[in-house]
């Protein structure tokens with residue numbers, strides 16, 4: 001048995017035969033020619049044939065994976081029209097007096113490398129598209145046919161890399177999973193795998209000798225197991241049966257209301273930590289985003305993300321959600337999330353230390369940059385802001401002053417600012433106890449049960465040794481939650497839960513009975529929680 005870890009691209013369990021997928025080898029050699037015009041004409045004809053193939057692929061993808069995903073083939077058709085690319089091929093043919101396939105391959109290598117070296121993750125991922133169109137033209141010029149025939153039996157495809165055109169051409173009914181050595185979570189192949197609902201892993205140390213062996217792909221744990229022992233195989237058959245049940249559930253509950261048998265409704269939103277999670281938010285039919293952890297912008301960067309970078313990210317999220325509510329939490333670094341360029345000191349008790357709003361209130365330039373980006377993005381959708389780790393009325397007063405002055409500054413600059421709800425996270429016992437006073441100062445409360453439990457029970461949530469003591473059903477925690485909801489309603493504002501406890505279906509009935517207005521859970525938990533709501537009397 002061989003067990004390899006990889007990056008999780010899409011969840012699910014697959015068990016089946018492995019097919020090592022290798023592209024048709026195009027052997028391109030550099031040959032001299034006297035007849036450059038003939039080579040230019042061959043290139044032109046190959047380019048036209050490539051465009052015809054891509055148009056067909058677009059039509060196929062449109063039916064199978066929808067317009068947004070099919071769009072990549074239109075992008076490829078546009079790339080075939082690109083002046084820089086075409087001029088480069090033509091120049092190589094005429095100045096070096098060489099064959100068309102060599103000129104295309106050399107151009108493709110240069111352009112792909114140029115994109116791969118770009119800073120922006122989106123452009124980096126486009127390098128694969130350049131390779132894809134180049135390979136297509138070279139294949140046509142070499143007279144090879146495109147080999148996407150994966151045979152007649154269902155298989156787990158293992159490959160170095162997969163171009164979007166290869167994944168979409170494969171017969172979906174025979175595809176169990178994708179496992180690749182390369183490929184990013186941003187790649188179109190990853191997006192397509194998610195849309196097709198096929199478990200997928202990238203960054204796996206694959207091996208050609210796996211071809212024909214039995215494999216297991218565990219998209220939840222990021223594992224690829226080859227030649228499993230009988231007990232492992234049996235364990236995975238059980239896991240897969242459970243997974244299939246969940247998937248069926250997912251289908252039947254999509255589009256249904258979050259309503260109890262007696263007619264009580266509740267909003268069910270999703271928690272995300274990255275714009276890359278948006279696809280699963282939409283797939284799982286979330287009513288909005290109840291917690292967007294904005295830290296990813298700071299954690300993925302080498303230095304403070306600029307206002308423009310932040311604005312672009314927030315705008316993309318609200319636009320993708322098309323008018324549904326998106327609650328973005330302001331920066332919550334410190335504690336377990338360390339960022340070098342903030343130059344934070346080492347602390348004996350980081351969870352009780354300089355983190356979240358405490359950083360924002362003492363580093364107003366960092367806070368104001370984020371707020372400017374958020375208010376600017378608010379003009380493009382239904383954006384709300386929430387502030388983490390609040391402990392006092394005075395903090396909220398200071399936040400409101402800063403937020404008001406940022407808004408006024410933008411309006412004075414002629415920037416459009418939307419209607420923005422501003423709420424706070426209730427994740428410290430102090431905030432829960434003070435919630436009667438805090439409720440009059442904000443538009444909503446979102447209860448962060450992960451930290452609320454940690455601070456109420458005095459248990460470090462990171463310390464695995466304390467797991468048996470970390471009782472999230474502790475009456476003290478539940479009593480605080482009830483108090484928060486009651487105080488919110490007395491002041492006429494709404495209250496929700498965005499900590500992990502919101503997805504605990506053994507408590508769904510209790511939360512409904514408390515009158516909770518919203519639950520925000522990870523995308524994969526939306527439908528199980530919807531079922532629990534709909535089963536409640």
Ligand code: PEP
Pocket residue numbers: 291293332427447448449450451452498499500
């Ligand atoms: C929480 O504390 O419950 C919460 C949602 O915030 P985080 O897990 O990001 O600390």
Ligand code: MG
Pocket residue numbers: 388427448450451
């Ligand atoms: Mg928290």
